[in-house]
Amino acid sequence: MRILFVGDVVGKPGREILRQQLNEIQDQYHIDFTIANGENAANGTGINKRIFEEISNYGVDVVTMGNHVWDKKEILDFIDHEERIIRPANYPPGTPGKGWNIFSVNQVKIVVINLAGRVFLPALDCPFQAMERILAEIKDLTPNVIVDFHGEATSEKQAMGWYLDGRVSAVLGTHTHIQTADARILHRGTAYMTDVGMTGPRDSVLGTDKDLVIKKFITSMPVKFEIAHGDIQLNATVLELNKQGKAISIIPVQTMLEAL
Amino acid sequence: MRILFVGDVVGKPGREILRQQLNEIQDQYHIDFTIANGENAANGTGINKRIFEEISNYGVDVVTMGNHVWDKKEILDFIDHEERIIRPANYPPGTPGKGWNIFSVNQVKIVVINLAGRVFLPALDCPFQAMERILAEIKDLTPNVIVDFHGEATSEKQAMGWYLDGRVSAVLGTHTHIQTADARILHRGTAYMTDVGMTGPRDSVLGTDKDLVIKKFITSMPVKFEIAHGDIQLNATVLELNKQGKAISIIPVQTMLEAL
Amino acid sequence: MRILFVGDVVGKPGREILRQQLNEIQDQYHIDFTIANGENAANGTGINKRIFEEISNYGVDVVTMGNHVWDKKEILDFIDHEERIIRPANYPPGTPGKGWNIFSVNQVKIVVINLAGRVFLPALDCPFQAMERILAEIKDLTPNVIVDFHGEATSEKQAMGWYLDGRVSAVLGTHTHIQTADARILHRGTAYMTDVGMTGPRDSVLGTDKDLVIKKFITSMPVKFEIAHGDIQLNATVLELNKQGKAISIIPVQTMLEAL
Amino acid sequence: MRILFVGDVVGKPGREILRQQLNEIQDQYHIDFTIANGENAANGTGINKRIFEEISNYGVDVVTMGNHVWDKKEILDFIDHEERIIRPANYPPGTPGKGWNIFSVNQVKIVVINLAGRVFLPALDCPFQAMERILAEIKDLTPNVIVDFHGEATSEKQAMGWYLDGRVSAVLGTHTHIQTADARILHRGTAYMTDVGMTGPRDSVLGTDKDLVIKKFITSMPVKFEIAHGDIQLNATVLELNKQGKAISIIPVQTMLEAL
Ligand SMILES: [Fe+2]
Ligand SMILES: [Fe+2]
Ligand SMILES: [Fe+2]
Ligand SMILES: [Fe+2]
Ligand SMILES: [Fe+2]
Ligand SMILES: [Fe+2]
């Protein structure tokens, strides 16, 4: 099975490059199943139903989220009914939505899990304990398991990769919006990458207008952020899993769409 | 001029791969000048005179530091006299050592600056203001200026890259110990890379024994960290500057040394 | 000279208790000069011209601010012209408003300074260095100097108290919204108190509706905060300074206004 | 039942004032049961068996801990066998020691619980969820329940106070080392105080030599901290509970022991 995972999709530019390039990339890599992190899909913060459906229409099968999951409060109107949105599993019991779900791809089952890191980020339940609970639940369902670990600290993400090595198919980091150059298959067959990167405006600070972010750093005053313009990048990674759910390959992908 | 910048050298394994491979890499890329981040060179935390000299002997011309700069207090015995160690320039006035220095490479001058980020890291003076002061001082000295921005947050590093675009030759990130896949030349000629990565044990969490770090995350109890064993990686980047100090190319480098 | 310093005034309830009780308290303690921290005066976040004038009319001579200083962007319209608003002095050079100012009270001069802490709060310039610069500027102006140190960490506030002991008349903490029971005069004559406390809704979490804050902690989801209702408290402290600007006494004040 | 709760005991000075004054205070307030926070009892960081026994001999019945619980690793040798040490209950399952325990005081049962906050402190399990689990376990044991909530942020502590109002006898904050002036009984009978304060060197920064802490803030360089000398303070609070486990009164206590 070949899986495409697309890094944090930021605003309209992020959706635009999906619209123009996603199908082509899927064809090129013979993709069976596509996951995209959508926590920034709606104007940089959160997602709503319209934008979820827009992304789905471009060919995304499942959308994972992160610390921005609740930024658009309309998500509460549909997250409980929408099987294809996964929010961090280590929110406390009773949280709307689901932290993992199981999908069918050509008769094969695959589980997608979203986790949020706690280092340099707000307190949540322990992502390591959360994974133990989920692994117990999905034990007999399928060996194909993709984890989107949405975290800031490289240490926490690498630790999670090794912690889950041999127990899931892949641990893919998101949130920093910068693709890392460390994609590999760990000793026991888990594909790992500290961050898949960002899909959105390229000449920016993490997707945001760079001059506004610089102004914020220099002045320490409030600045209203806006999505940047110009060239657009797509950051993703392609996984190939064998029948046992082990990763055979992990290939980082970067494409661009030049501004008109 | 061709410059090699080596990402955070961690402990004995980091020094060992420098010993075995640095000269070869320098030859291969026709390197004129070599900088290495040495904040983790002495057993993972800090540096001392013996280890500074060891690294120098392997072919490192200048050592930059970071948040671990003072971890080995012996550094205070020699940092004021050693021209080739640069600590973050945004420590307050009166701090031992220097935040930048100028070097000669085949009759050409080059300035090396070290800065520390403040996002998710302890308070220091503003790195943007510090750069303004340094740029004023070095205005007439040379256009060849390499900045090692030692920071955690991708936003702060990208912002600094754009802030200095056209005013320095390169802004190279360090500290996260994971090489990023975003090396590029910005619009006005500054080479940029969010993180050059880590030079040390590969099957590890940032150089540290992975089982110890996992134990720490799972138990929240104190764990004595140790440098990991096994395969060693070298992460670096090669810059080429033109006569005007603009970057012509930036090429990430990753090599490995297999455990015996 | 007798000075009243009122802890963070929160929203309409905070202003209401000022309206009803401030003059009475001023009379009771023979107050010559009144300072209030107003960073939460406008609906809990920031201040605007109308509310600044409202507070002034109740008898406040000078308003100090804190991390919420810019929350109401209307402040930018008048802070540069308004002599009686002081924002943290350790914002970078070029920031609107002023970090200290000098006032006349019955022919006596008094300087009021506002500083922001950096521990557990966003990066700013060093408050200790900022104080050195201000002390140099005001050296020959007056010995009467009141510092509102707006900070989270008790360590940073106590350290500032001792650092300025004998060099200013008082170091009064704000920001935590809980009055501390450690008011005292330090060895060299500086009055000190880690936090003056909060002036606003009493049955609340720092002035905010308690059920909303509890919901936030339990769910980790976004919650729209609202000012609490019910009984109102006023937290303040009374300083008496001698002719040399040394503190003779510091007396914490707590009053209440029962809900109708 | 009358209970004395002593705020964080810091090092030898903290123990010395307990030795000289604890019995006297117990007599004066007719104390039946004494709890002390001991996370800083051994030279400022952690506790060991000898020092635990020393404090017990002075009249402390139960010792609660906090973020420094594991600083002296000898605690691991005896915490599992020692019924009278309580460490934060929101460490993950499997952590050595216990997060609560039940004691007998003149035929009356009392439960003592220790919790750690997560705001501005390292990640742990949720203290609110932990309390729900403990309250379910102790439901039929006794209505007398004392919670030491060891936290930094005033918001988290106040929220916990209101959250547990009517369900425990008292929520007493520790960790900031500064006594707060907000002791009260909440609407449903729970005694509350944001911080009980610190028992140790008075002319200090939280118990530490003030010049060393100032040096740390000014230089941002590593400084080896030492316990301060001179006058010693004891910070505590006295609770009176009725037969139903409701608080009848909460009285802050501050005493001093002058340096010879
Ligand atoms: Fe994101
Ligand atoms: Fe994120
Ligand atoms: Fe490092
Ligand atoms: Fe570092
Ligand atoms: Fe405030
Ligand atoms: Fe504040």
Ligand SMILES: [Fe+2]
């Ligand atoms: Fe403590």
Ligand SMILES: [Fe+2]
């Ligand atoms: Fe503590």
